[in-house]
Amino acid sequence: MDNISIASKKPKLKFWEIWNMSFGFLGIQFGFALQNANVSRIFDTLGAEKESLPILWLAAPVTGLVVQPIIGYYSDRTWIPKWGRRRPFFAVGAILATIALFIMPNSPSLWIAAGMLWIMDGSINVSMEPFRAFVGDMLPNEQRSKGFAMQAFFIGIGAVIASVLPYVLTNWLGFSNEAPDGQIPDSVKWSFYIGGVAFFSAVMWTVFNTKEYPPDDIEKLKLENSERGIFTGLAESFIGIFKMPKTMVQLAFVQFFSWFALFAMWIYTTPAVTEHVYGTLDTKSALYNEGANWVGIMFGVYNGVAALAAFLLPQLAKYFGRKGTHMLALFCGAAGLISVFYVNNPDLLVISMIGVGIAWASILSLPYAMLSSALPSDKMGYYMGVFNFFIVIPQIVAAGILGFILKYFFNNDTIYALVIGGISMILAGLLSLWVRDKDEEKISKF
Template identity: 45%
Template sequence: MERPRQGFWGLWNISFGFFGIQIGFALQNANMSRIFQSLGTSIDDLPALWIAAPLTGLLVQPVIGHLSDRTWFGRFGRRRPYFLAGAILAALSLFAMPLAPALLFAAVMLWVLDASLNISMEPFRAFVGDMLRKDQHSAGYAVQTAFIGAGAVVGSIFPWALEQLGVSNAAPGGGIPDTVRYAFWFGGAALFFAVLWTILTTREYSPEQMAAFDGARAEAADAGARALAERGNISGFAWLAAGGAVIVAVGQLGLEKEVYLLGGLLAAYGIASLIAIRLARSGRGANMLASIVGDFAGMPPIMKRLALVQFFSWSALFIMWINTTPVVAGAFYGAPDAADSRYQEGANWVGVLFTVYNGVAAIAALTLLPLLAARFGKARTHIFGLLCGAAGFASFFVIRDPHWLIVSEIGIGIAWASILAMPYAILASNLPQAKLGIFMGLFNVFVVVPQLLVATVMGSIMQAFFPGEPIWTMAFAAGTLGLAALAMTRVKEG
């Protein structure tokens, strides 16, 4: 039995909520460094404050994926209730963020905002796989990517557009400019109503229908836990030892204090593994911890290969989100200080640049990438996209006029479209449907871990080798996308 084929409006409704979610992410990505610096933090402290975003994703997405695979809320479905809960919390966070009276409040609200966005976002990845036939996966993720690009365009351009309409972009007292304040309020409303559109215009297939659709692709929910019960404790102790070694190295080598978090996470996973193995051996494999650890340890081979690609890809993206504003303001506008009016001018231009790469991504997802994928395959198309992004980051070193950075963003936009579409289309066609939510959530670990690594280690590297020269972060971004393209040559499509 096969799923019904979705037409244009079916594809539209399934992914329209992502348009609103990405408005929230775009406002966060383009403006949080600006908000933090406007409230008094230094550029060297930005990575530590940005840790909130990837850390919440690391914790939230596997849990939500696990829960949404295993729960059914009757007529409300299994994914849509999570869409709604996350949208409500994210909208409230976007309304509260611009009211931040101090740096601490802004940092806490970033944690809440990112957790809320992840609650809504994670089930959307699995939702496309739930609702579409296998031969429509590429189209479904392409449409989703187009909405991501369109939402990011709206979120990125809004502060700049408000300034053109006469809204004040100045923050002489060290607060948050009105352009950013109004943009966040608009974004909160847009996010909520976009997600509500998907909730009201779609109807999920029942568990019985899903079982009939998937047949051989269905997999027992406790398979990962059973495999975990047969594993030894050596790997758990190895993770624990690795975490301890990192923590010791921070003190011995004088690394930035944020690296403690990386060591703590490695040790925490080691402890979680040991507990999960014990639970599985005692017959309590259905426990959420045992299920998540078991599925992580038992990832399909194609997912492991794509995980390495994601690790390098998202390292570059997180470098870009943290550093583009200080790079452009300092290297192209000559204003590293947030109190300088030229800094705010440069920050607004970054909003335009982010608009360009997201707009390019939306167009490429619906035009260029499907054509290339049909002719050369999804894997080779992704290699092409990653190399375009590497060239875009490298061009920051040859361009002198900030307006020409738009050319750089074209390459970055093609890479962004490919990163958001190709790996997920490959995965959705090769993963067991019964575990699509948890595997998509675990795949996000390889989106999050590189971001944590950048947030904890990049500051130490820059302080040691390039103090006061953030533009060199663009060289790291170009290099990691090159490594991602190289890793992608090992991925063979199913």
């Protein structure tokens, strides 16, 4: 029986059931948004040089490269009667990530902060990776795009709140936004503390309010597990890149250029905005911290737009198809990133982030919707983990070359990292048209 026929026999879930199974992503994105909007700021404060920022950020993608396929592989082969298949990984990751979020803003030195990024990102990945397979496990094909759209909605909401927290704590609640040399401001510290609580609470909501379907043959699963040692599992996890379905190969190129652009944005938006728009290089100054807080607002805007666009994109796909819609969304993101180069008024940066938000919503949903219909149901977690290579590899490439490019070709002017990101997103959009979406006619009914 093929994957499509198996998926079509699963019962349709009600709105609140899809809501509950996706709610944990609110917490996961809380953690990622705090990381994306504030880690460069923490590194800057602890004395990082601009050209070293990408290398320091390498911890995140390298961790994902190792963790995600392994977690996907073993979550496919896990079944605990009271906990299910994916939920044990949700829970363990939530506990570890919460601890890391509490420790990160208290790092006393640059290298400890880099190490904590490694631990924090790995913990978040333990929870996050099985969530992608969770949609494939629980929903029939005709509801999968809705499931990924619901995840994108919660990603957007969680990221909005997390991204604006330092600004809100500073301007509304009176927390200090400045600190002595080499120390992290209270506004950032308390944002991470709140994020830790939110991460744990949201993920555990999904854990306790969702029931998973058992494997078709539990005895076969037990036998397979007994015959495979841990090293066999690790080896199989990494050779999966050579066994990808054709649709997955095509989407891999799209993902590469999309995530290269996103990583450029996450690393360099803070220095680009504080230098190019606010005109300061002094990380201890009030003006720098004001600009860094405004980057949080910018990130909140693009994530808020993504939360709304997540439900609009499936409707557009009825008319343009999923790959056509994805191309248009990525073009919007490219326009948003490149436009930052021409902005002098911080308020106008919010408009730039609208385009980025549309692209972000599509990146989080449409590639996964196209992919899930091309994967065998018993290896959903495994292939979703392998697919994440093409989120991680471009981040490693970006970390390896962006610092060099900026230093030797653009005199360390970090605004050009965002321009390069915009060009990369245009390439991703064009490559979207190359993808063969087997289920497009059926899925266009959602």
